[in-house]
Amino acid sequence: MEVRLLLLGKRGAGKSATGNSILGKAVFKSRFSEQPVTRSCQRESGITQGREVVVIDTPDLFSSIDDIAFVDNIKCCLELSAPSLHALLLVVSLGNYTVEDRQTAEHIQKVFEEKARRHTIIVFTRKDEDGSLEDYVKNNTSLQDLVQCFGGQYCAFNNKASKDENDAQVKELLGKVKYLVENNGPYAVNLRDEDRSLQDSVNEDTSQHSMNEDTSQRKDHPHGSGEQHQQMTGWEPSPWPPALKVLLVGKRGVGKSAVGNSLLGKRVFETRYSEKPVTQRCMSESRIWRERQVLIIDTPDFSSSKDIEQDLVNNTYPGPHAFLLVTPLGSFNEKDDMVLSTIQRIFGDKFIEYMIILLTREEDIENPDLEKFLARSKRLKELINKCKNQYSVFNYRATEEEKQCQVDKLLQEIVSMVQQNGDKPCTFREKEPLHIILVGKSGTGKSASGNTILGSPEFRSQLKAQPVTTSCHVGRRTWNGQDVVVMDTPALCQESRAEGDLSQLETAVKDCRSYYKEGSTVLVLVLQLGRITTEDKKAVGELECIFGAEVMEYMIVLFTRKEDLETGKLDDYVNNTNNKYLKNIIARCKGRYCAFNNKETGQAREDQAKELLTMASEVIKGGGQHKHPRTWNVGKIMKNIQEKPSKLLSNLKERF
Structure with missing residues (x-):
């Protein structure tokens, strides 16, 4: 909490x-x-x-x-x-x-x-x-x-x-x-x-x-x-109408800040020609227009802003009432598409219902027939159609009176659209919880690594000859505004268990199934630095048996005992190893690996967790999440585990 x-x-x-x-x-x-x-x-x-x-x-x-x-x-x-x-x-x-x-x-x-x-x-x-x-x-x-x-x-x-x-x-x-x-x-x-x-x-x-x-x-x-x-x-809403939040969006250099100043009727946002972005973070200013408070929010270039989502949360929560996409006539291209993709990722598909397109620099087009001009821009015309033909035009060579009419017309269009949406803001897309399943043989430090990720001692972790973790356990935390669910697992390898433990193994497989959420789950293979054993190899083989042969493509390798590197670097350890098996595992995991010192505390521990969670988020964001493993036929999986351990090891020896 x-x-x-x-x-x-x-x-x-x-x-x-x-x-x-x-x-x-x-x-x-x-x-x-x-x-x-x-x-x-x-x-x-x-x-x-x-x-x-x-x-x-x-x-x-x-x-x-x-x-x-x-x-x-x-x-x-x-x-x-x-x-x-x-x-x-x-x-x-x-x-x-x-x-x-x-x-x-x-x-x-x-x-x-x-x-x-x-x-x-x-x-x-x-x-x-x-x-x-x-x-x-x-x-x-x-x-x-x-x-x-x-x-x-x-x-x-x-x-x-x-x-x-x-x-x-x-x-x-x-x-x-x-x-x-x-x-x-x-x-x-x-x-x-x-x-x-x-x-x-x-x-x-x-x-x-x-x-x-x-x-x-x-x-x-x-x-x-x-x-x-x-x-x-479940609380009642405010008895007063909300401020109307208008978010200015668009690629760098299209004149968002200048548009914001026009809407406000005063110079608030900095505007100048520059090779580098002038607006570095979200800025806002309000005005009263026809007895309605309007908050204009200027934004930086999405492609160059690392924390744009958090910046938008800080400045627009629970969300803007309108997106105003600023694009000069004749310049709509793939960079505009990237802006729209970012908005879609943050707010979801519903954002299009809250968008108005502002076409600027009407004075630059030779043909005064705007409809004919738009007809020649297929991508822009398609976007306008998706926005239910909600667009407006600015001409910067207009008289002051005409410019004021342009502003009033645009603000009226925004207010009308907001009223059609019931005065509701476009809320941020809810993030699916990020699921992390820790896998590997007993004794590699899965439980301790889980505690490092969670930032608290949720899992029992101690040095013992016998496995400490005999069943699946789950811990939760919030990271970067997203719920994180971490599952600690026992060894999913029959030969690392006592002879009568097959029922526990079956239970563990079922637990993995229940917590494996397609599209939001990443498996983390925990290995101990310097100790790749036959048991590790068997564990990897049986992971393929449980999750499918393609599981390695969507897995992260986590090395424990990072402290053993002393002043050495993890990259050097991985790149210079003579262990062909380890190199193959890293390659099959597409080069995704990191290391933990599970004795770290405070910010050092949190930095380790951040590295892993960031890597896991990138796997999900890139669409590289593992699909739902087969049909999850637990009976068939258990039969394979019982019948094929020696064959799996034999195959591993042949391959490595």
Whole structure:
């Protein structure tokens, strides 16, 4: 089960640095600056203390005098936090407690309600400065009041700490989180109630600041909670219409940022000619159009962005209401197809129902008859037909009045399409769980390797003469937003078992069958470095008997006892070995191999797991998953196992 934490606090308190300390990696941008560094909510995750931890970093949510920015950020924060949080972390800088900190604490209680007081831990940053934290709080009346207001739970962080010190402070924090959850349960993010509290807070602030009528209209249309949350949680949706999220997509250099600026009516996104991509990550800005809030999201070139899916999750969750594919007339090609393929992979086939095509640079075509021009572009015409003829045209040489008409027409088309889709966003495609089945002879370290992958000791692992694992066991974790199911298996080799263990072997084969999901399963053959034995060879032979001869094409080889390499490299070990059998196995597995030191802990252990899981994901993504093994006739498989062990070994000797 993952632990979800929300960072709150004024600008400069050290929220981003604290998030990095908790996750043990620099995922949030953190530096000293007079201007705010964090401008939007961001959700990241990692393995900490053997647990999957999700951290949501936020900008200074409560100091903005702009109602739109306030509502946008709070709504995004709530959506990223759903369905529940295990703790709210109020970050305060030691020695710099100000009226802004006090106001932040007050706003937390307004927006997140009184119940937030039972779920909040105060995290003091700048612990590196001398002095006792308890004495410091005791001698400061304002801090005493703050701590008492939130139930007395607090700790301190040194965000420049060594690894050991950081592990200790994170362990202390997670211990306090566990205490809160055990006593109060998780903090349920009921989006309907939070919306009402948010509206009350906006109304109160508006009366204090005497905001004008136009701004009052804006706050009537904050972001909605998203249909996906209602489906997932059963909670009622927000009573206010959601912000309309428009995602600008297209290959590099087509002018997405310029289109975004046109739709916003102001220059927000950077636009210039460059050989390199100008837009490096998703950027967003909102406007009010005909009493509807519209959020325009500019995107980088999908082909050059490594983490585009996570970037889209952070900026559009639970999904955009419209995709606007920007493509200049006469330039539609295979790069546009690649963009569409990426969208399909992330959102599924349904994305086409949410897409409008924007054809730019109408001024460049000689023939003013657009229909005739489109008829000559078969691929583009087919796409337009799939999009139910939903397209619009921009002419950049038009007069200012004509340009405004172009924008209004396009926005009206987008709103109409969204209404046809029931104001529902195009939600992200649900990922199938990734299934890992660990196979190999007894004693190679399958159970220990399973624990490394899971990041926790789920499987019994110890050094014994007799097999420790006698039946299949399953462990689960979340990695990169995807559920991972790991199956530890006993030796699927008859001769490595006692004579009366055939029934256990049959049970193991049946268990493998039940957890083998076609299209999402990868087998991992576990071998010990430096010890390829006859038993290993028999085990591989019987794997072919169970899963089919082609199983090796979709398998990963995992070497254990990586520590035995000392300063040597795994690639050198594999490439320079004289063992023809090992070389053949690696070749049949298409060169997929990695190694584990199962004694590693912390980030080093997680890095090993990441390497294997990334490799397994690539096997699945590339369509290289093993098909459902034969017809899974267990009786026939068992008969083959009983009758053919000597023949299998004989064949192995002949081949190697």
